Amino acid sequence: MEIPYTYKPRPDTGLYNAKVGIWLFLASEIMLFGALFSAYILLRVSAPAGFWPDLALAWPRGLLNIPIGTFNTAVLITSSVTVVLAWAALKMNNFARFRVYMVITVVCAFAFLGIKSFEYNDKFSHYVVRLKDGKAVTGHIEVDGKHPRFWNFNDQWDVAKLADKKITQIKVEVDPERDIHGHVKSHGSHAHEVREIAVADIVSLGSYTPATHPFFAVYFLITALHGLHVLGGALVLAYFAFPGAKMWKSNPEQFINRIEVGGLFWHFVDLVWIFLFPVVYLL
């Protein structure tokens, strides 16, 4: 027995099975990301005064690189345009143009992930040092003449480990000072001042990782989950562009439907980023 409406739309609804399926799946995804966004908002609004934003550091404002985030947003918007143009090219029976647009989409997806990994790298090797006088400084640290390597979790430092290794002083390439809104106070020079800090003066020390602040816990959780969606979507779209494209000859209507379903998922992933970007980078 043949399953009905696998690619022909059902006359009364105008929908084929896969379109109903992808929308049900996207509904569950909305609930997943909605719960994480809600967790972020609730953590932030219910934080004790002076903790979020942090009075000493203006955290989380100014923590993330807004030009890089904006560039990544532009990359994802471009990929949404190209995926829909790929689908439209198939509708107009132009397979060569479809492939070009699809390849651009996949390249954009991997460019997004590459830029994101660059941002992650910076966060894992960036430290906050809280001092006994109540002040705090942030920047890249140098311990025993070496910069900690972000990819090596054994190379992450805290006060107990510094004491254990009998290290008495560290160097910090101090970030520019920011106001409570996260704006750099002086725009004249971008050179980092290198400061030597005695370990005896340090209350706590931690890299920009989830254990250091709830902001990073939420930031890494949501952006990593989003990144996995980007990776999954890119692999599926790459499959459609090359090995899966054989279906264009055997069943073009079903192939166009597959591209539409892939495009719907891709648009959802990009739409999540459209919400994520202002929430974690700007507000």
Added chain:
Amino acid sequence: MSLKAFHIVFVAASVILMAFLCGWSFLSYQETRSTEYLVWSLCAAGSVVALVAYGRFFLRKLRNISFL
């Protein structure tokens, strides 16, 4: 909802985001008087215009495809 309709929703959301970024950058410029923020605000305003123009082009190009 077809990919065409979802794309229109996506472009509308992108326009709102860029308008927000434009406003955010302009407020930051007023606070800091840094030209970086002013340039940022102008770029975001340009993106709003470009996205609206693209949306109109897209609707014209795909006028024969259903929204369902």
